[in-house]
Amino acid sequence: MRILLLAFLATLVLAFISLFVGVSDVSLPALLSGTADARATEIFFISRVPRTLALMLAGASMAIAGLVMQMVVRNRFVEPSTAGTSESAALGFLVVTLLAPEWPLMAKMAVSALFALGGTALFLRILRAVPLRDVLLVPLVGIMLGGVIGAVSAFIAYRTNLMASLLAWNMGDFSGVLRGRYELLWLGLAGGILAYIAADRFTVAGMGKDFTTNLGLNYRRVMVLGLVIVSVVSAVVLVSVGSIPFLGLIVPNLVSLIVGDNMRRTVPWVAVGGAGFVLACDIVGRLIRFPYEIPIAVVMGVVGSAVFLYLLLRTPRHAG
Numbered sequence: 477m478r479i480l481l482l483a484f485l486a487t488l489v490l491a492f493i494s495l496f497v498g499v500s501d502v503s504l505p506a507l508l509s510g511t512a513d514a515r516a517t518e519i520f521f522i523s524r525v526p527r528t529l530a531l532m533l534a535g536a537s538m539a540i541a542g543l544v545m546q547m548v549v550r551n552r553f554v555e556p557s558t559a560g561t562s563e564s565a566a567l568g569f570l571v572v573t574l575l576a577p578e579w580p581l582m583a584k585m586a587v588s589a590l591f592a593l594g595g596t597a598l599f600l601r602i603l604r605a606v607p608l609r610d611v612l613l614v615p616l617v618g619i620m621l622g623g624v625i626g627a628v629s630a631f632i633a634y635r636t637n638l639m640a641s642l643l644a645w646n647m648g649d650f651s652g653v654l655r656g657r658y659e660l661l662w663l664g665l666a667g668g669i670l671a672y673i674a675a676d677r678f679t680v681a682g683m684g685k686d687f688t689t690n691l692g693l694n695y696r697r698v699m700v701l702g703l704v705i706v707s708v709v710s711a712v713v714l715v716s717v718g719s720i721p722f723l724g725l726i727v728p729n730l731v732s733l734i735v736g737d738n739m740r741r742t743v744p745w746v747a748v749g750g751a752g753f754v755l756a757c758d759i760v761g762r763l764i765r766f767p768y769e770i771p772i773a774v775v776m777g778v779v780g781s782a783v784f785l786y787l788l789l790r791t792p793r794h795a796g
Contacts, residue, residue: 479734480745487532487752494528494755495520499767522655530650530658531758532751534713534720537664539750540671540743541709542724547682547739548702549600551614552732553787555724556592556710559618562719563625564595565711566645570629574636581715585660589711595625596703612788648718648773650758657716664712667705668747675739678702682737720754720773722780727753729787 496502502516502524542555549559556562568591572584579587599621606617626646633642671678681688681698688695713720731745754772757779761770 480748483745483748483752487748487755490752490755490759491528491532494531494759495524497759497762498524523653526655526658527650527653528755530653530661530717531754533658533661533665534650534717535723535750535752535754536747537661537668537709537750538713538720538723539727539746539753540668541664541706543728543739543742543746544671544678544702545596545706545724546728547678548699548706549603549614550682550684551611552729553612553615553725553784554618555722555728556706557719557721558615558622558725559599560595560621560625561592561599561706561710562646562714562721563622563629564598565589565592565707565714566642566719567591567595567625567629567632568711569645569715570632570638570642573638573641574632581660585663585711585715588715589707592707592710593703595621596707600703644718645714646719646773647771648713648720648776649771650717651769651771653717660712660716664709667709667712668743670701671705672740672743674698674701675743679737679739682739718771718773721777722784723750723754723776726780726783726787730783 496504498519500516500519502520507517507520538556545554545556545559545561546552556565565588568588569584571591572579572587576583599618602617602621603614606613629642630639633639677693677698680691680693681695681702685695688698727749728742728746731742731749735742735745754776757775758772761772761775764770764775
C-alpha cells in the first residue's frame with residue numbers, strides 16, 4: 477500500500493508537470509496571483525487541463541483493458557494492439573464514417589466498439605482452432621489478424637481518400653485534445669471501475685473454464701463481460717485520441733512482477749501505472765524536440781517494443 481501511494485504521488489507530480497509543459501508560456505505563479513493574461517488562462521483551462529485529464533484517463537483505462545484481456549485469453553502477451561481489437565475498432569470507425577458521416581460521435585463510438593468486439597471474438601475463435609504449443613503463438617496470431625484487418629482498412633481508406641484520417645486514428649496523439657473533445661474517455665474510466673468490481677470473477681476465469689464452472693460461475697458471461705469492457709475502452713480511446721500501442725501489455729506485466737496475479741489487488745496498480753506511464757511518454761514527446769512534438773504513439777512504440785522484447789526473452793516458451 478505504501479508503494480502504491482508513492483506511485484500515485486509520482487503520477488500526480490507528472491500530471492502537474494504536464495500542465496505547464498508546452499510552447500505557450502503558462503506560469504503557475506501568474507495563474508495563482510491572477511496576473512496571467514487572458515490567453516494564458518484560456519490555454520490552461522481549454523487545452524492543458526483537458527489534455528492532462530485525457531492522458532490519465534486513456535492510460536488508466538487502456539492498461540486495465542490489457543489486464544482484462546490477458547485474464548480472458550490466459551496469455552501475458554495479449555492486449556488490444558496484439559489481438560486485432562484496435563484494428564477492428566479502426567475499421568468500424570472508418571465504415572461508419574463512410575456510411576453515416578452525420579451520426580454523432582457517441583453513435584460512431586458504439587459502432588467502433590461493436591467492430592472491436594467482433595474482431596476480438598474472431599481472434600478467440602481462431603485460437604480454438606490453432607494448436608497452441610508455444611506461448612508466443614497467441615500474440616503472433618493476433619498480430620497477423622490485426623495485419624489482415626489493417627490491410628482491409630487501408631484498402632477502403634485508399635479507395636475513399638481517407639488515408640490521412642486512418643493514419644490519425646492509428647497514431648495516438650494528444651496534441652489536439654481540447655475541452656469538449658475528450659469527455660468520452662470518462663466511459664473508459666467507467667469500464668475500468670466495472671473491471672475492478674468484477675475482478676474476482678476475471679481472476680477465477682483466468683484459471684480455465686472447468687475451474688470456473690466448478691466454482692459456480694458462468695464462464696461464458698464472464699468472458700463476454702471482459703470482451704465488452706475491452707471493446708468499449710479500445711473504441712473510446714481510438715475515437716478520442718487514436719491507438720496507443722503496447723500500453724495494455726507492458727504495464728500489467730510489470731505490475732504482476734511486483735504484486736502478483738490477483739486482479740483485485742493489481743487493478744489499482746495497473747491504473748496508476750498506466751496513467752503515469754502515458755504522462756511520462758507524453759512529456760518526453762513534447763520535450764525531446766521542443767518546440768515540436770512527437771506523437772505519443774511513437775514514444776510508446778519505442779519504449780513498449782523494448783519492454784516487450786525483454787518480457788519475451790525472460791519468459792519460458794511453452795503454453796502454460
